[in-house]
Amino acid sequence: MSSDNLEILNIDPYLERYKSAIEWRNNRFNMKKKALLKNKKSLSDFADGYLYFGFHQKAEGWVYREWAPNAKSVFLIGDFNGWDRDATPLKPLGSGRWEVFLPGKKALPHGSRVKVHIKTKDQSFDRVPLYCKRVIQDKNTFAFDGQIWNPEQPYKWHDKAFHPDQSVPPLIYEAHIGIAGESPEVSTFKEFTQNTLPHIAGLGYNAVQLMAIMEHPYYASFGYQVSNFFAVSSRFGTPEDLKALIDTAHHLGIAVILDLVHSHASRNVLDGIGEFDGTDYQFFHAGPEGDHPAWGSKVFNYDKPEVLHFLLSNIKFWLDEYHFDGFRFDGVTSILYHNHGLGVNFNSYDQYFSSNTDMSGLTYLQMASALAKEIKPDCFLIAEDMSGLPGMALPVSQGGLGFDYRLGMGLPDFWIHTLRDLRDEDWDLNALWHELTQRRPGEKVIGYAESHDQAIVGDKTIMFWLADQDMYSDMNVFNQNPVIERALALHKMIRLITCTCAGEGYMNFMGNEFGHPEWIDFPREENGWSYQYARRQWHLAEDTNLRYRYLQDFDRAMIHFVKETKLLEYPSELLLIDTWAKLLLYSKGPYLFAFNFHPTKDFNGFIPLPDSNGYQPLLNTESRDFGGWMDTEPDLIDAKANCPGRLTTLYIPKRSAAVYAPAR
Secondary structure (H helix, E strand, O other), X not given: OOHHXXXXXXXXXXXXXXXXXXXXXXXXXXXXXXXXXXXXXXXXXXOOHHHHOEEEEOOOEEEEEEEOOOOOEEEEEEHHHOOOOOXXXXXXXXXXXXXXXXXXXXXXXXXXXXXXXXXXXXXEEEXXXXXXXXXXXXXXXXXXXXXOOOOOOOOOOOOOOOOOOOOOOOEEEEEEOOOOOXXXXXXXXXXXXXXXXXXXXXXXXXXXXXXXXXXXXXXXXXXXXXXXXXXXXXXXXXXXHHHHHHHHHHHOOOEEEEEEOOXXXXXXXXXXXXXXXXXXXXXXXXXXXXXXXXXXXEOEOOOOHHHHHHHHHHHHHHHHHHOOOEEEEOOHHHHHEOOOOOOOOOOOHHHHOOOOEOHHHHHHHHHHHHXXXXXXXXXXXXXXXXXXXXXXXXXXXXOOOOOOEEEOOHHHHHHHHHHHHOOHHHOOHXXXXXXXXXXXXXXXXXXXXXXXXXXXXXXXOHHHHHHHHHHHHHOEOOOOOHHHHHHHHHHHHHHHHHHHHOOOEEEEEOOHHHOOOOOEEOOOHHHXXXXXXXXXXXXXXXXXXXXXXXXXXHHHHHHHHXXXXXXXXXXXXEEEEEOOOOEEEEEXXXXXXXXXXXXXXXXXXXXXXXXXOOEEEEEEOOEHHHOOOEOOOOOOEOOOOOXXXXXXXXXXXXXXXXXXXXXX
């Protein structure tokens, strides 16, 4: 690809000196794609692994195929043959592929358990089939088996009319199925569909991002230690239950995004893909290079064609089989760099184009985004990258990696630093504005104040930083506590400025909209395997005697305002920062935003206006409806009063924010 076609160089002129490196990464993508496709017409044709490997019912019986290049012999075992390790051998097809045909449509009954027995030169062992679509755990032995999943009545979809709207900014509700219930137990897909989806729709969010969907043996890993890449986590229900959830979400106008983990894999051998054929290099780098130094997991070899086939087929599978509307790619930084980005402060462009960059991983991400867009052009692709690699959210054809959005990961850290280390009087609004509005040129961002990361034991949510132990005693409407008053005020202000300024999309983690008072602590040995803190207490936001409902009501009003006005399509224009008064004023399109972060002083002074016709109040954080103290809305802003031109006076109380629309 000629540099004349690399739009990234026009978007960011600072990249001109790295032109040859950007050309090389795009040429590498094209060469790798050509080598993979061979006689295939498209990446979608190439990514057919789940249609070939695994279990497939035919008119005459069942075909099972497996990939185990180090195996000397392979046998299918299970309920169907009494777990006889010699009864059902597979025949070799070459290139590490194995196959067996079992005559009769009922040769492998629905719900029966299976494994594959592999013999190598030196050993023999049982494994869970690589492409198994359902994996279940024995409650007595705790061993994992594959399960034949072939219900007589396949799920019938009703979502043909639904298409994710890429022209509308995504307002994402990040959720975890297992902890979505009130009871101290693992919640289910059915319960989420019945109880949580209506809540998400009512709040106004137009997308839900589901975590921990791919099968993972260790519940407390939050789904980030995947063992079986084509299996839905059975602890939440059946494949049909997940399909019904997604179908229902589409009926409610909600796109469903999968939290996709291709950055590493569980190192488990008995229930995962680790050492599936007896080698440590079938999917991963051999030796220490294949071990992730921080996560205790295995690192994929993205240069290996068979690994690319497996992972790309996985992407097509989730889009095709389950109608997901896109992916949030986890751990992109780890994929991009040989040292996984650990201990690196990415403060120079040189660090993006050094020998530390893993070109195989980078090419894989380009392949993944290209494939996803080929299959579903309107799908959402979001990259979790801490390094800020240029071009992440630009099309591959322009010299980028092909994602639609990158996560704005710096802002949550900024909020934690501000709340933990600074007095209210010392907040740096210039630094805040910079953090809110800094972007890679031409690249879109999903902004967020906090995610699941801040809700886990060992960290603290924004509400916990603000209120701490006072949450347990004084969140009722009868007590007056200055700590709680401050927490409520700043919680709303932080969310409003983050939602409206920090990106071209917005994300909130489940329950944080109302300041959920508990952290998340999954059952583990250290807490006696308790589910007490692996749940969400929805009733708190419905209790009229508690103040959580005010935070939820404000979140609902904010999300509906942002969605209905298409606010995030407008750029943020700074009008005024007054560091002494702690005043921040900006506009987005026709709307005016005024924030007074001062802890003790109201603001009453001159401000500049972008519109000479004046403004009327639209949304106010200190409204009585949102637990504030103001019985009436703020005054109209009259641009013609007091001062000529576009200056006027504004009164805005301490620790409050107001949104104004043009006067009509």
